[in-house]
Every structure is written in C-alpha cells, then in structure tokens.
Amino acid sequence: MSETFPTKPEVPRPTMIDVARRAGVGLGTVSRVVNGGHGVRDETAQRVRAAIDELGFQRNEVARALRPGKKSTSLALVLGDLTNPFYATIAKASLEIAGQSGFAVVLGSVDEDPEGEKRAIQELVSRQVAGLMIVPDQGDHAFLEGAGVPVVFVDRPATGIDADIVMVDNEGGGRLATEHLLAQGHERIAIILAPSYYTIGRRLRGFRRAHRAAGIDVDESLVIQLPEGNAEAAEKATHEVMLRPDPPTAIFASTNFLTEGVLRALGELGSELESEPAVVGFDDFRLADMLPTPVTVVASDIAELGRSAARLLLDRASGADTRPPQRIVLPCGLIKRGSGERPPDSAAKRKPR
Amino acid sequence: MSETFPTKPEVPRPTMIDVARRAGVGLGTVSRVVNGGHGVRDETAQRVRAAIDELGFQRNEVARALRPGKKSTSLALVLGDLTNPFYATIAKASLEIAGQSGFAVVLGSVDEDPEGEKRAIQELVSRQVAGLMIVPDQGDHAFLEGAGVPVVFVDRPATGIDADIVMVDNEGGGRLATEHLLAQGHERIAIILAPSYYTIGRRLRGFRRAHRAAGIDVDESLVIQLPEGNAEAAEKATHEVMLRPDPPTAIFASTNFLTEGVLRALGELGSELESEPAVVGFDDFRLADMLPTPVTVVASDIAELGRSAARLLLDRASGADTRPPQRIVLPCGLIKRGSGERPPDSAAKRKPR
DNA sequence: CTCCTGGACGGTAACGTTTCCAACGTTTTA
DNA sequence: TAAAACGTTGGAAACGTTACCGTCCAGGAG
Numbered sequence: 099m100s101e102t103f104p105t106k107p108e109v110p111r112p113t114m115i116d117v118a119r120r121a122g123v124g125l126g127t128v129s130r131v132v133n134g135g136h137g138v139r140d141e142t143a144q145r146v147r148a149a150i151d152e153l154g155f156q157r158n159e160v161a162r163a164l165r166p167g168k169k170s171t172s173l174a175l176v177l178g179d180l181t182n183p184f185y186a187t188i189a190k191a192s193l194e195i196a197g198q199s200g201f202a203v204v205l206g207s208v209d210e211d212p213e214g215e216k217r218a219i220q221e222l223v224s225r226q227v228a229g230l231m232i233v234p235d236q237g238d239h240a241f242l243e244g245a246g247v248p249v250v251f252v253d254r255p256a257t258g259i260d261a262d263i264v265m266v267d268n269e270g271g272g273r274l275a276t277e278h279l280l281a282q283g284h285e286r287i288a289i290i291l292a293p294s295y296y297t298i299g300r301r302l303r304g305f306r307r308a309h310r311a312a313g314i315d316v317d318e319s320l321v322i323q324l325p326e327g328n329a330e331a332a333e334k335a336t337h338e339v340m341l342r343p344d345p346p347t348a349i350f351a352s353t354n355f356l357t358e359g360v361l362r363a364l365g366e367l368g369s370e371l372e373s374e375p376a377v378v379g380f381d382d383f384r385l386a387d388m389l390p391t392p393v394t395v396v397a398s399d400i401a402e403l404g405r406s407a408a409r410l411l412l413d414r415a416s417g418a419d420t421r422p423p424q425r426i427v428l429p430c431g432l433i434k435r436g437s438g439e440r441p442p443d444s445a446a447k448r449k450p451r
Numbered sequence: 452m453s454e455t456f457p458t459k460p461e462v463p464r465p466t467m468i469d470v471a472r473r474a475g476v477g478l479g480t481v482s483r484v485v486n487g488g489h490g491v492r493d494e495t496a497q498r499v500r501a502a503i504d505e506l507g508f509q510r511n512e513v514a515r516a517l518r519p520g521k522k523s524t525s526l527a528l529v530l531g532d533l534t535n536p537f538y539a540t541i542a543k544a545s546l547e548i549a550g551q552s553g554f555a556v557v558l559g560s561v562d563e564d565p566e567g568e569k570r571a572i573q574e575l576v577s578r579q580v581a582g583l584m585i586v587p588d589q590g591d592h593a594f595l596e597g598a599g600v601p602v603v604f605v606d607r608p609a610t611g612i613d614a615d616i617v618m619v620d621n622e623g624g625g626r627l628a629t630e631h632l633l634a635q636g637h638e639r640i641a642i643i644l645a646p647s648y649y650t651i652g653r654r655l656r657g658f659r660r661a662h663r664a665a666g667i668d669v670d671e672s673l674v675i676q677l678p679e680g681n682a683e684a685a686e687k688a689t690h691e692v693m694l695r696p697d698p699p700t701a702i703f704a705s706t707n708f709l710t711e712g713v714l715r716a717l718g719e720l721g722s723e724l725e726s727e728p729a730v731v732g733f734d735d736f737r738l739a740d741m742l743p744t745p746v747t748v749v750a751s752d753i754a755e756l757g758r759s760a761a762r763l764l765l766d767r768a769s770g771a772d773t774r775p776p777q778r779i780v781l782p783c784g785l786i787k788r789g790s791g792e793r794p795p796d797s798a799a800k801r802k803p804r
Numbered sequence: 805c806t807c808c809t810g811g812a813c814g815g816t817a818a819c820g821t822t823t824c825c826a827a828c829g830t831t832t833t834a
Numbered sequence: 835t836a837a838a839a840c841g842t843t844g845g846a847a848a849c850g851t852t853a854c855c856g857t858c859c860a861g862g863a864g
Contacts (some may be wrong), residue, residue: 157849
C-alpha cells in the first residue's frame with residue numbers, strides 16, 4: 099500500500115477509575131452513582147455525574163456481564179430467512195420490546211440445516227446472552243437443556259426440551275380457511291403443504307377436521323406435499339394439479355410463499371383453465387389486496403408473536419417469572435378479499451375488475 | 452404463585468481453569484490450545500482437547516472481549532424498519548458474511564428520531580462491538596468520531612464524519628428510470644419523493660439530468676415532495692396529481708413503498724382516468740411482476756450492499772484494511788415489466804391480460 | 805462523656821480470558 | 835564441557851465492573 103490511512107489514535111475509552119480519579123472519589127462510589135445512586139450524598143453524586151459528563155464515560159457492558167452470575171443485557175434471536183416478512187416481523191417486534199428494557203438483540207448467523215442452527219446457538223450462548231428466542235428447525239434441541247439460559251420457542255415447539263412456546267393457532271386457522279371454502283360449496287379442495295414443519299401438520303389437521311365436520315371426504319390426491327417450501331415448488335405443484343382431468347375447485351396454500359407460487363401458476367395457466375379455482379392462503383402478505391384477484395387469507399398477529407416471546411423471555415431472564423413452561427397460542431382470523439369467494443361451479447374467467 | 456417452577460440448578464459453565472485442572476496442565480496451555488494450539492506438544496494438546504470435550508467447555512466470549520484493546524466478535528447493525536424488505540435484505544446479507552467469520556450481529560433497537568438512533572448506537576458501543584454498520588437517519592453523526600470503532604455507512608452517507616460508505620448509484624438509477632420514460636415519448640413525468648433523504652435527492656438529480664439531456668423542461672408542479680415516506684402519502688399525492696386538469700402521462704416513484712402507494716391510487720382511480728400513466732419504481736419488490744400491470748423498476752443488488760458493508764467492516768475491524776475511507780457505489784439496472792411501456796398518447800384502459 | 809448506631813464512602817477481591825515473562829529441559833553451538 | 839538457543843510449559847497480571855467488607859465520622863442514647 100503506497101499510502102496508509104492515518105490510523106486513529108485509538109484513544110482508550112474512559113473507565114470508572116478515570117471517573118473516580120476525576121471526581122476525587124472512590125471506585126465504589128462511582129459504581130453506586132452509575133447504578134441509581136442509592137447511598138450516596140447528593141453533593142457527591144453531583145460531582146461524579148459531572149466527571150462522567152466531562153469524560154464522556156459510558157459503562158462497559160462487557161465488563162459488567164463478566165461479574166459472577168450476571169448475564170449480559172442481550173437477548174439472542176435465532177430464525178430463518180429474514181427476507182421472509184414473517185420472520186422479519188418477529189424480529190422487528192421482539193427488537194422493540196427488548197429495546198424498551200435496555201436489551202439488545204443478537205442475531206446469530208442463520209443456517210438452514212439443524213447442525214448449522216446448533217452451531218449458531220452455541221455461538222450465541224458463548225456470548226452469555228440472557229436468553230434465547232428460537233424459531234426452531236427440525237431436529238433435537240435437548241442440548242439446550244444444559245445451556246443455563248432461558249429459552250422461548252417461537253412459532254413452533256421443539257423436541258427434546260420442555261420450554262416456553264409462543265405460537266399461532268395453526269389448527270384453528272387451517273380449519274377457518276377450509277370452512278370458508280366449504281361454505282362456498284367447494285367439495286374438492288387441494289391443500290399445498292410445505293415440508294414437514296410442525297405448523298404445517300397442524301394446518302393440515304384443521305383442514306381435515308373441517309372436512310369431517312362438514313361430512314365431506316378429503317381426496318388424498320389433493321393433499322400435496324412439496325419437497326421444498328418455496329414459491330417455485332408451489333407453482334409447479336399447482337400447475338400439475340390444475341391440469342389433471344379432475345382438478346380441484348379451490349386451493350388452500352399453507353404458507354405465504356406458497357400462496358405466491360399458487361397465484362403465479364394460476365396466472366400462467368390463465369385461459370387454459372375452464373374455471374379458476376378459489377384460493378385461500380395462510381398468513382397475510384403485502385400487496386395481497388392489489389393482485390388481479392385480491393387474495394383471501396387466514397392471518398394472525400405476527401408482531402404480537404414476537405412481542406409476547408420477548409416479554410416472556412425478559413421475565414424469565416430477570417427471574418420474575420418462575421411458572422412452569424408456558425404455551426401461548428394466538429388466534430387466527432380470516433381476511434376476506436375475493437379469491438376465496440369464487441363459487442365452485444362458476445365458469446367465469448377473471449374479470450378486468 | 453401457588454406452585455413455583457423448580458428453578459434449574461443453574462450449573463456454572465466450566466471454565467478454562469476447570470479444563471486445566473482436569474488435563475493436569477497450566478492455564479496458559481489451555482489458552483494456547485483453544486486458540487489454534489501453536490507451541491504446544493501434540494500429546495499435551497490431545498489431553499487438553501479431551502478435557503474440553505469431557506467438560507463440554509465453551510470459551511466465554513464476554514471474558515475474551517474484556518482483554519485490553521480487544522473488541523468483541525460482534526458487529527452492530529443499526530437500521531430502520533426491518534419490515535421493509537430493503538432493510539431486511541441488508542440485514543440478512545450482512546448477517547451471512549459476519550457469520551462466516553464467526554461474528555454475530557447485534558441489532559440495536561431502532562427508533563425513528565435521530566435522538567433515538569444516537570441512543571441506540573451508544574448502547575451498542577457500550578457493548579464493545581467490533582464495528583458499526585449504520586443506515587443513518589438525518590442528523591449529525593460527528594459523535595461517532597470518538598467512539599473508537601470503525602463505522603461503515605450503508606445506503607447513505609452521514610454528515611459530520613468521514614467514514615466508509617456503501618451505496619447505490621442513485622443518480623444513475625434515477626436517470627435510467629427517467630430516460631426509459633422519455634424514450635417512450637413521455638414529456639410530462641411526475642416524480643414522487645419521500646422526505647429529504649440523501650438518496651432521494653440523488654434520484655431527483657438523475658431525473659433532472661435525464662430531462663436536460665433530452666432537452667425537455669421539468670414541470671416543477673410534477674416534482675412532488677411527500678410529507679412522509681409511506682405508501683399512504685404516495686397514494687394520496689397520486690390521487691391529487693392525476694385529477695389535475697393536466698395530469699402527467701408517467702410517474703416515477705422514488706421508493707418501493709411509494710410505488711405501492713402510486714399503484715394503489717391508480718387502481719382506485721381506475722376508469723376515472725382518461726389514460727393510465729406509465730409507472731417506474733425505484734427498488735424492486737416482491738410480487739411486482741404479478742400485479743395487474745407488472746411494474747417496471749430500477750433496481751440494484753441490495754444484498755450485495757449488505758455483503759459489501761459487512762466485508763469492509765470486518766476488514767477494518769481486524770486492521771487488515773487501513774486505506775482512507777472508501778466509497779463503494781453499486782450500479783442500478785432497469786427491470787422492464789410493462790408498466791413503463793405505456794405510450795403517452797395511449798387511451799387504452801388496463802386490459803384483462 | 806462514652807458507647808453505639810448507621811450512613812457514606814474507600815478499597816479489594818472476583819469474574820474468565822489472553823498475554824507476557826520466567827523457568828525448565830533439551831539440543832545445538834563454540 | 836560450558837554456554838547459548840530453543841521449544842514447551844506454568845504462573846501472574848491485566849481488562850472494567852460489581853459486591854462485599856471495613857473504616858470513618860456524625861449524631862443519638864445511655
């Protein structure tokens with residue numbers, strides 16, 4: 099390198115010792131002032147505070163967390179693809195709650211495989227976080243038992259450990275969506291399923307229960323298990339099922355990304371279809387109301403999912419909450435927008451508006 | 452509480468001292484083994500590693516970061532609404548890069564006001580992060596000068612400090628979008644602007660330059676400054692401008708959320724309009740290709756924005772990079788989808804497909 | 805007047821790690 | 835053969851904070 103950047107003087111940040119010296123008091127006094135200032139004479143506290151301001155002192159959270167028994171003021175959040183608005187919403191909400199209590203949120207690097215998840219979690223634990231919020235992948239989470247930090251699972255339970263869990267009423271949502279379609283007279287409803295997550299299983303159960311309650315048999319050839327949980331897989335599967343000799347008159351997409359894939363396939367199929375099927379998705383998504391046919395979805399308050407998890411974890415971490423592991427379940431509601439309203443016998447093509 | 456949860460025995464995690472005792476070696480030797488194991492006899496290292504496995508020892512990153520001069524192995528990321536896919540993409544990408552180097556990413560709680568941002572940053576600095584990635588709000592960031600950690604700004608520069616910056620070619624993008632519309636024959640192009648961010652200013656500059664190059668005057672009444680940067684504001688503004696006696700024949704929306712608002716307004720206006728205007732947005736968004744009229748956008752590689760920022764910051768933090776502050780600018784490209792292709796004289800209504 | 809009480813404060817140990825230095829044994833060099 | 839050099843190891847200091855303990859002084863009780 100021909101010219102180097104003048105490296106910053108790397109001025110060491112002032113410590114409590116500097117503050118103590120400046121204020122002419124002992125180290126303990128500074129500590130007391132920094133932590134609320136009980137047991138310190140007003141006049142002394144003033145002097146200390148003045149010194150803090152002059153030096154621009156800021157407490158070193160790392161040193162603080164080193165003290166015996168103390169945990170850091172950080173929570174860890176382990177989740178999947180942040181690009182999925184579902185996860186992003188959880189992250190944002192938990193961040194907000196944590197921030198209100200002066201806690202930061204550490205995001206471990208998120209891998210796909212269970213092994214990567216385990217590594218990420220251990221990385222986080224080694225940072226002495228006060229608690230873990232995890233949207234768990236498949237695989238055993240028993241190794242968390244000995245981690246010594248409270249854990250809250252979000253959106254789905256984990257196996258091998260009995261911990262708090264905050265989730266959505268997946269079965270109720272699945273039932274709601276299906277009942278809505280059944281009420282329109284549909285009897286051949288396809289359900290598109292992402293790979294074996296717990297949530298998906300519950301949504302399927304709701305689907306079956308709604309059928310049973312209505313006295314209608316589920317055509318198992320319309321229960322479609324995708325190899326992957328992305329829009330492309332759903333698109334392909336929708337293509338296939340709609341071109342069968344006896345296509346479904348309605349489709350229930352079990353995930354926001356899957357809904358997108360379903361709609362994409364229907365759009366491409368377009369006029370090839372004798373009659374466009376009704377569609378209901380699970381989880382709302384942006385622009386759902388602006389598509390050529392606004393899409394009806396079953397939705398829950400995802401942000402509340404994140405908030406509840408963060409609140410619960412903070413209470414656990416502070417020791418304020420010693421109840422047995424809790425199971426918080428948030429309700430789902432139906433947002434009718436149009437795509438679920440097509441009658442099964444309608445041969446009408448999508449209209450301009 | 453009538454019954455309390457059996458509090459975990461709170462097993463203290465094993466330390467290096469435990470490992471040393473178990474392996475019958477000194478503390479220094481354990482440290483050497485943990486950090487690569489140079490200068491330790493193979494047989495000794497084996498014994499130490501065995502002890503580590505048996506005890507399930509894991510290095511305490513907090514204690515590690517306390518050592519003089521050492522920073523933690525965490526990077527901080529400060530940004531706006533994670534629910535905005537733009538920010539979420541940056542977060543995901545930087546997380547990925549940081550994770551590859553064993554760094555975690557701490558998200559400070561993100562407020563809207565400059566004061567909240569400053570507080571969040573100081574919270575993060577007090578956690579001894581190795582570096583800061585900031586998508587800065589307005590306001591002076593000179594206070595970062597003395598923070599003693601490397602800073603990389605993302606998406607926009609900050610005032611009051613000369614630091615690395617990774618951004619997008621906003622002016623080029625603005626110009627590209629405008630040129631595309633001009634090439635279709637449009638001469639009355641409205642531009643919808645979010646409040647005074649740096650990026651928006653550059654996009655506007657590109658807009659003006661393109662006009663000048665084409666020898667067409669900008670109608671200043673079509674340069675629309677929004678009071679807020681959300682979809683609602685854009686929707687309202689679009690309504691107003693389209694109902695003027697002499698409406699624009701094309702609209703350039705300077706932000707993904709604004710594009711959404713513009714489209715929403717146009718959808719509502721529907722048949723009230725004599726001719727629907729062409730639309731080009733800045734930044735791509737999910738489902739843009741599935742709207743009734745697929746929307747043309749100017750886009751850049753947002754993920755690369757995050758990746759570059761993280762890479763640069765890691766190099767700065769490790770001291771590997773001592774160059775003067777860098778300015779990385781990523782190019783923008785045009786993604787044609789249809790909404791930008793309407794000729795200015797077309798009286799055609801939106802067609803079914 | 806003395807003793808005791810209690811509030812205010814100073815000093816120090818401890819947290820778990822890394823880094824430096826000294827000590828040791830072995831081998832090479834003079 | 836003695837000295838020097840080297841590789842391996844153990845021990846101690848240091849990082850910045852909090853918790854605990856002891857000291858000091860003032861004031862009240864006896």
